[in-house]
Amino acid sequence: MKKIDKSVADSYFKTxxxxxxxxxAIGFIVSFVVAAFAESFSGFNVLGMPFHYWAGAQGAxxxxxxxxxxxxxxxxxxxxxxxxDEKRNEALSAGKTFDH
Numbered sequence: 001m002k003k004i005d006k007s008v009a010d011s012y013f014k015t016x017x018x019x020x021x022x023x024x025a026i027g028f029i030v031s032f033v034v035a036a037f038a039e040s041f042s043g044f045n046v047l048g049m050p051f052h053y054w055a056g057a058q059g060a061x062x063x064x065x066x067x068x069x070x071x072x073x074x075x076x077x078x079x080x081x082x083x084x085d086e087k088r089n090e091a092l093s094a095g096k097t098f099d100h
Contacts, residue, residue: 012082019074023067030055030063 034041038052046054079086 008082012084015078016075019071019078023071026067027064034059056064065088 032048034052034055038056041055042050043053044051051058
């Protein structure tokens with residue numbers, strides 16, 4: 001199997017870890033911060049419902065689903081940037097090829 005340079009691997013994992021921290025921060029804000037300040041958000045409506053109710057009932061779920069798709073897209077781009085090819089990895093895992 002092809003060895004990966006340590007500096008490339010470190011950069012790859014640093015980028016992935018940074019993105020995960022961003023996604024977790026967004027999730028925290030949507031889940032807990034909106035709930036903590038629900039009273040102050042009750043002054044305006046979204047789709048005919050008070051904002052705090054909408055954010056808790058639908059907004060958080062929609063945000064998490066959107067984050068899943070964003071994560072998948074961004075992860076694919078990061079993998080391409082660092083030369084991680086999914087088809088090649090599957091072939092290596094299945095024992096179909098072997099690189100020195």
